[in-house]
Amino acid sequence: MKNINIKISDKPLNPADANDFVTNEECGGIVTFIGTARKFTKGKEVLRLEFEAYEPMAIKEMTKISKQIMELFPAKKVAIHHRVGPVGLKEIAVVIAVACPHRKAAFEACEFAIDTLKQTVPIWKKEIFEDGEIWVAAHP
Protein backbone atom coordinates (compact mmCIF):
# COMPACT_ATOMS: atom_id res chain seq x y z
CA MET A 1 0.00 0.00 0.00
CA LYS A 2 2.67 2.46 -0.97
CA ASN A 3 0.02 5.00 -2.01
CA ILE A 4 -1.88 4.93 1.26
CA ASN A 5 -0.66 6.29 4.60
CA ILE A 6 -2.77 5.70 7.72
CA LYS A 7 -1.84 6.79 11.22
CA ILE A 8 -3.45 6.93 14.66
CA SER A 9 -1.41 8.86 17.20
CA ASP A 10 -1.67 10.27 20.69
CA LYS A 11 0.89 12.95 19.73
CA PRO A 12 0.03 16.25 17.98
CA LEU A 13 -0.49 15.82 14.22
CA ASN A 14 1.48 17.82 11.67
CA PRO A 15 -0.52 18.39 8.45
CA ALA A 16 2.75 18.60 6.51
CA ASP A 17 3.29 14.86 7.10
CA ALA A 18 0.08 13.94 5.24
CA ASN A 19 0.68 16.61 2.63
CA ASP A 20 4.24 15.49 1.96
CA PHE A 21 3.17 11.85 1.69
CA VAL A 22 0.62 12.49 -1.06
CA THR A 23 2.72 14.95 -3.09
CA ASN A 24 3.73 13.35 -6.39
CA GLU A 25 4.62 14.26 -9.95
CA GLU A 26 1.37 13.01 -11.51
CA CYS A 27 -0.89 15.17 -9.38
CA GLY A 28 -1.51 18.89 -9.70
CA GLY A 29 -4.22 19.10 -7.05
CA ILE A 30 -3.82 18.26 -3.38
CA VAL A 31 -6.67 18.89 -0.96
CA THR A 32 -5.89 18.57 2.72
CA PHE A 33 -8.73 18.65 5.23
CA ILE A 34 -7.80 19.55 8.80
CA GLY A 35 -10.34 18.99 11.55
CA THR A 36 -9.64 20.91 14.74
CA ALA A 37 -11.13 21.08 18.23
CA ARG A 38 -13.74 23.84 18.34
CA LYS A 39 -14.55 25.92 21.40
CA PHE A 40 -18.35 26.03 21.13
CA THR A 41 -20.87 23.29 20.49
CA LYS A 42 -24.50 24.45 20.38
CA GLY A 43 -23.48 27.59 22.27
CA LYS A 44 -21.86 25.65 25.09
CA GLU A 45 -18.19 26.12 25.88
CA VAL A 46 -15.98 23.09 25.32
CA LEU A 47 -12.80 22.80 27.39
CA ARG A 48 -11.23 19.99 25.36
CA LEU A 49 -12.01 16.84 23.40
CA GLU A 50 -11.05 13.28 24.15
CA PHE A 51 -10.85 10.67 21.41
CA GLU A 52 -10.88 6.94 21.85
CA ALA A 53 -10.28 4.47 19.01
CA TYR A 54 -10.64 0.76 18.47
CA GLU A 55 -7.29 1.05 16.81
CA PRO A 56 -6.77 -2.10 14.71
CA MET A 57 -10.25 -1.84 13.22
CA ALA A 58 -10.04 1.95 12.82
CA ILE A 59 -6.87 1.46 10.76
CA LYS A 60 -8.64 -1.16 8.64
CA GLU A 61 -11.64 1.11 8.06
CA MET A 62 -9.47 4.12 7.17
CA THR A 63 -7.53 1.92 4.74
CA LYS A 64 -10.83 0.81 3.24
CA ILE A 65 -11.89 4.44 2.72
CA SER A 66 -8.56 5.20 1.05
CA LYS A 67 -8.97 2.27 -1.35
CA GLN A 68 -12.55 3.36 -2.10
CA ILE A 69 -11.30 6.85 -2.93
CA MET A 70 -8.85 5.44 -5.43
CA GLU A 71 -11.64 3.46 -7.10
CA LEU A 72 -14.23 6.25 -7.14
CA PHE A 73 -11.94 9.18 -7.96
CA PRO A 74 -8.74 9.59 -9.97
CA ALA A 75 -6.81 9.85 -6.69
CA LYS A 76 -3.21 8.67 -6.74
CA LYS A 77 -2.26 9.01 -3.08
CA VAL A 78 -4.19 9.33 0.19
CA ALA A 79 -3.13 9.98 3.78
CA ILE A 80 -5.46 9.82 6.79
CA HIS A 81 -4.09 10.68 10.23
CA HIS A 82 -6.22 10.71 13.38
CA ARG A 83 -5.39 11.80 16.88
CA VAL A 84 -6.48 9.94 20.03
CA GLY A 85 -6.45 10.91 23.69
CA PRO A 86 -7.02 14.44 24.98
CA VAL A 87 -7.08 17.17 22.30
CA GLY A 88 -6.98 20.83 23.33
CA LEU A 89 -8.85 23.66 21.60
CA LYS A 90 -7.43 24.55 18.15
CA GLU A 91 -5.42 21.32 18.10
CA ILE A 92 -5.77 18.98 15.15
CA ALA A 93 -8.01 15.93 15.50
CA VAL A 94 -7.79 14.65 11.93
CA VAL A 95 -5.84 15.31 8.73
CA ILE A 96 -6.90 13.91 5.36
CA ALA A 97 -4.80 14.63 2.29
CA VAL A 98 -5.79 13.50 -1.21
CA ALA A 99 -3.80 14.02 -4.40
CA CYS A 100 -5.45 13.94 -7.82
CA PRO A 101 -4.27 15.10 -11.24
CA HIS A 102 -6.79 17.99 -11.10
CA ARG A 103 -8.33 19.99 -8.26
CA LYS A 104 -12.05 19.24 -8.67
CA ALA A 105 -11.70 15.53 -8.05
CA ALA A 106 -9.32 16.21 -5.15
CA PHE A 107 -11.94 18.38 -3.41
CA GLU A 108 -14.67 15.79 -3.96
CA ALA A 109 -12.51 12.86 -2.87
CA CYS A 110 -11.39 14.62 0.30
CA GLU A 111 -14.98 15.47 1.22
CA PHE A 112 -16.02 11.88 0.58
CA ALA A 113 -13.20 10.71 2.86
CA ILE A 114 -14.12 12.86 5.88
CA ASP A 115 -17.87 12.19 5.46
CA THR A 116 -17.27 8.43 5.33
CA LEU A 117 -14.77 8.50 8.19
CA LYS A 118 -17.38 10.08 10.43
CA GLN A 119 -19.85 7.31 9.57
CA THR A 120 -17.72 4.16 9.62
CA VAL A 121 -14.43 4.47 11.50
CA PRO A 122 -14.64 3.19 15.10
CA ILE A 123 -13.42 6.34 16.82
CA TRP A 124 -15.36 8.12 19.54
CA LYS A 125 -15.25 11.76 20.59
CA LYS A 126 -16.09 13.11 24.00
CA GLU A 127 -16.65 16.82 24.60
CA ILE A 128 -15.53 17.97 28.02
CA PHE A 129 -17.41 20.93 29.50
CA GLU A 130 -17.02 22.83 32.76
CA ASP A 131 -19.99 20.94 34.22
CA GLY A 132 -19.81 17.55 32.58
CA GLU A 133 -18.99 15.59 29.45
CA ILE A 134 -20.84 14.18 26.43
CA TRP A 135 -20.06 11.40 23.96
CA VAL A 136 -20.72 13.11 20.63
CA ALA A 137 -23.53 11.64 18.47
CA ALA A 138 -24.26 8.88 21.01
CA HIS A 139 -27.92 9.82 21.43
CA PRO A 140 -30.43 10.70 18.71
Place this chain on the structure above:
Amino acid sequence: MILKLTAFGIAKDILGKRVLEIEMERNSKISDLKTVLLHQYPDFSKLANLTFAVDEAYQDDGFLLSANQEIVIIPPVAGG
Protein backbone atom coordinates in the same frame (compact mmCIF):
# COMPACT_ATOMS: atom_id res chain seq x y z
CA MET B 1 -20.43 -20.56 25.94
CA ILE B 2 -18.80 -17.51 27.47
CA LEU B 3 -18.38 -14.51 25.19
CA LYS B 4 -15.87 -11.80 25.93
CA LEU B 5 -17.12 -8.35 24.91
CA THR B 6 -14.98 -5.25 24.67
CA ALA B 7 -16.62 -1.83 24.85
CA PHE B 8 -15.57 1.63 23.69
CA GLY B 9 -16.92 5.14 24.09
CA ILE B 10 -20.28 5.41 25.78
CA ALA B 11 -20.67 1.61 25.69
CA LYS B 12 -17.83 1.35 28.20
CA ASP B 13 -19.59 3.88 30.44
CA ILE B 14 -22.87 1.95 30.22
CA LEU B 15 -21.19 -1.33 31.17
CA GLY B 16 -19.08 0.39 33.79
CA LYS B 17 -16.07 -1.51 32.47
CA ARG B 18 -14.02 -2.16 29.37
CA VAL B 19 -14.53 -5.94 29.19
CA LEU B 20 -17.64 -7.97 29.98
CA GLU B 21 -17.89 -11.74 30.01
CA ILE B 22 -21.37 -12.96 29.24
CA GLU B 23 -22.88 -16.44 29.18
CA MET B 24 -24.80 -17.23 25.98
CA GLU B 25 -26.19 -20.40 24.45
CA ARG B 26 -24.16 -22.03 21.70
CA ASN B 27 -25.01 -20.78 18.20
CA SER B 28 -26.21 -17.44 19.50
CA LYS B 29 -26.34 -14.64 16.96
CA ILE B 30 -25.57 -10.96 17.32
CA SER B 31 -29.32 -10.32 17.56
CA ASP B 32 -29.49 -12.64 20.62
CA LEU B 33 -26.56 -10.88 22.25
CA LYS B 34 -28.22 -7.53 21.58
CA THR B 35 -31.43 -8.73 23.28
CA VAL B 36 -29.53 -9.85 26.39
CA LEU B 37 -27.49 -6.66 26.58
CA LEU B 38 -30.54 -4.41 26.18
CA HIS B 39 -32.26 -6.36 28.95
CA GLN B 40 -29.31 -6.15 31.35
CA TYR B 41 -28.26 -2.62 30.41
CA PRO B 42 -31.38 -0.70 29.29
CA ASP B 43 -29.29 2.45 28.62
CA PHE B 44 -28.14 0.83 25.36
CA SER B 45 -31.67 1.37 24.01
CA LYS B 46 -31.19 5.16 24.30
CA LEU B 47 -28.32 5.19 21.80
CA ALA B 48 -28.74 6.41 18.22
CA ASN B 49 -27.55 2.98 17.06
CA LEU B 50 -25.75 -0.07 18.38
CA THR B 51 -23.59 -2.27 16.17
CA PHE B 52 -21.05 -5.00 16.70
CA ALA B 53 -17.69 -5.86 15.27
CA VAL B 54 -16.33 -9.38 15.25
CA ASP B 55 -12.62 -9.87 14.62
CA GLU B 56 -12.24 -6.25 13.50
CA ALA B 57 -15.10 -6.11 10.99
CA TYR B 58 -18.73 -4.95 11.25
CA GLN B 59 -21.24 -7.80 11.32
CA ASP B 60 -25.02 -7.93 11.01
CA ASP B 61 -27.67 -9.24 13.43
CA GLY B 62 -27.66 -12.73 11.89
CA PHE B 63 -23.93 -13.31 12.42
CA LEU B 64 -23.12 -16.43 14.48
CA LEU B 65 -21.02 -15.88 17.58
CA SER B 66 -18.49 -18.17 19.19
CA ALA B 67 -16.24 -18.06 22.24
CA ASN B 68 -12.95 -17.55 20.43
CA GLN B 69 -13.97 -14.38 18.59
CA GLU B 70 -13.01 -10.82 19.44
CA ILE B 71 -16.41 -9.18 19.90
CA VAL B 72 -16.59 -5.41 20.25
CA ILE B 73 -19.63 -3.27 21.07
CA ILE B 74 -19.67 -0.29 18.70
CA PRO B 75 -21.83 2.61 19.89
CA PRO B 76 -22.41 5.55 17.46
CA VAL B 77 -19.01 6.55 16.07
CA ALA B 78 -17.83 10.17 15.99
CA GLY B 79 -14.37 10.52 14.54
CA GLY B 80 -12.99 13.64 12.91
